Amino acid sequence: MRALALDPRNRGLVQASRLILLSGGVFIWWLCTTMEWLPPFFFGDPIVVAQRMVGWFISGEIFLHLYTTLLETLLAFGIGTALGLGVGLWLALSPFFAEVTDPFLKAFNSMPRLIFAPIFALWFGLGIWSKIALGVTLVFFVVFFNVFQGVREVSPVVLANTRMLGASSRQLMRHVYLPSAMSWVFSSLHNAVGIAFVGSVVGEYLGSEKGVGYVILLAEGVFDINSVIAGILLLTIFALLLDAAVSFCEDRFMRWRPEAGQTVGATA
Amino acid sequence: MNVLKHKFAEQRYPASPTINFDAVTCAFASNEGGGKTYTAIRDVTLTVNDGEFLSIVGPTGCGKSTLLNVAAGLMRPSSGHISIFGKELQGGLNRDASYLFQADALMPWKNAEDNVAAGLIFHGTPKAEALEVARDWLVRVGLDGHGHKYPHQMSGGMRKRAGLAQALALNPRILLMDEPFSALDIQTRQLMENELLQLWAADRKSVMFVTHDLEEAIALSDRVVVLSAGPATRPIAEFDIDLDRPREVADIRMTQRFLQLHAAIWDVLKGEVLKSYARTRS
Numbered sequence: 001m002r003a004l005a006l007d008p009r010n011r012g013l014v015q016a017s018r019l020i021l022l023s024g025g026v027f028i029w030w031l032c033t034t035m036e037w038l039p040p041f042f043f044g045d046p047i048v049v050a051q052r053m054v055g056w057f058i059s060g061e062i063f064l065h066l067y068t069t070l071l072e073t074l075l076a077f078g079i080g081t082a083l084g085l086g087v088g089l090w091l092a093l094s095p096f097f098a099e100v101t102d103p104f105l106k107a108f109n110s111m112p113r114l115i116f117a118p119i120f121a122l123w124f125g126l127g128i129w130s131k132i133a134l135g136v137t138l139v140f141f142v143v144f145f146n147v148f149q150g151v152r153e154v155s156p157v158v159l160a161n162t163r164m165l166g167a168s169s170r171q172l173m174r175h176v177y178l179p180s181a182m183s184w185v186f187s188s189l190h191n192a193v194g195i196a197f198v199g200s201v202v203g204e205y206l207g208s209e210k211g212v213g214y215v216i217l218l219a220e221g222v223f224d225i226n227s228v229i230a231g232i233l234l235l236t237i238f239a240l241l242l243d244a245a246v247s248f249c250e251d252r253f254m255r256w257r258p259e260a261g262q263t264v265g266a267t268a
Numbered sequence: 269m270n271v272l273k274h275k276f277a278e279q280r281y282p283a284s285p286t287i288n289f290d291a292v293t294c295a296f297a298s299n300e301g302g303g304k305t306y307t308a309i310r311d312v313t314l315t316v317n318d319g320e321f322l323s324i325v326g327p328t329g330c331g332k333s334t335l336l337n338v339a340a341g342l343m344r345p346s347s348g349h350i351s352i353f354g355k356e357l358q359g360g361l362n363r364d365a366s367y368l369f370q371a372d373a374l375m376p377w378k379n380a381e382d383n384v385a386a387g388l389i390f391h392g393t394p395k396a397e398a399l400e401v402a403r404d405w406l407v408r409v410g411l412d413g414h415g416h417k418y419p420h421q422m423s424g425g426m427r428k429r430a431g432l433a434q435a436l437a438l439n440p441r442i443l444l445m446d447e448p449f450s451a452l453d454i455q456t457r458q459l460m461e462n463e464l465l466q467l468w469a470a471d472r473k474s475v476m477f478v479t480h481d482l483e484e485a486i487a488l489s490d491r492v493v494v495l496s497a498g499p500a501t502r503p504i505a506e507f508d509i510d511l512d513r514p515r516e517v518a519d520i521r522m523t524q525r526f527l528q529l530h531a532a533i534w535d536v537l538k539g540e541v542l543k544s545y546a547r548t549r550s
Contacts, residue, residue, distance in 0.1 A: 155373075157373045166390040
């Protein structure tokens, strides 16, 4: 029996279902804490959380923290992406250095890099740069490995054809390697957005005087669970916004890519 | 027939070889490893004359593409020499040639126009001018109005047309073609073959056309070279195709002379195909 046509292409139905899921979740949370099935002291209360967030914006006290965190995140994201792109292209095109650096890169990548936070705090102080440094080390590897892979997967036929058309090595870079790597970069940027936030918030949490991570730390210190949750939600919203911005750029730059269901021989 | 052939021959070749293979051998490291080598082609001596349409036929996997790659400069021979217009090709790419690959070779991130213009831009033509030439070529290959489509939005035949435009837009003196139409259905293929002949007739570039389809080879060419089964492939026979031009590829297949030539060449080719088949089975 097919009672409901659950068609994933039906945007209205999908959005409505999402809204139901969200409000259902919040309602259960509210119910549990209001009925004291869960202690509100530890689990917060959605209404108070909402009030707290609105209050922050009305009083304006959150703007400095939000600005700091966003600045750190965007800078970490930008610098990490640029470095990952540059080093990825360079290593992918120089097999010797790729071979030489391979074990070191693997070591750095498998290392739990959040551990660097205290070291960066010592090196760069408690200002924004220690957080940016942490974010960069996180973002860099995600982008780097994708670019490296992207360049390696360039279709040899497309490459040979472009060389036959007379492309110099700089032109090959611009017309073949870079665009080919870009589709990999964009898929990695979605991960990188979340990771960049991790870098700044963890950095702030470990030692800072402003930023959303700092707000969360203060709230936690006085067992103000509602403010902690409000801070987390605020970060989530901005991570989603940044992710949407990446998607927007992706749609603009990747217009050549076939949509799902279409096939393309040369990019395979 | 013989008189005609002779006349044609004089008119066609002013006797300067465009591409000259001199005892070219290409050996690769074998997949089996252990220092074994696989010799794709051995001691190939072959000439493509100026303005000649030369087809190379042979069984599958006999190293036909290797010959083209050597002529293009994409691959260096293990021994022997390859010269283009009398100059030996050493290390670099063959700058006088355009290469039409068997697989799709358009840049998937550029639309048809930009793909065709790319070669000109690489050679320093200003962008606006290159795009104008590209549009002109797209019209000539029958892609008028499809210039803004990306490769994945085009059919296999359209991609081949765009590829042809890309290769011809550079106005090369040599055209290397590696089974360019093998992936197309038979109707599209015959249309493309006719169009290729028309485009070629305009300025008679030297063409080296690799195919496994004997009918296609005869219908298009001035001369057909038969390669032996691999490994260590070499040319074993060549036939002058004395069919009148201009040709209509679908009709010419029905003529008496075509059938005679086909029978004669197939007689040689059949043995190699059977050898190659026996090898792949064992």
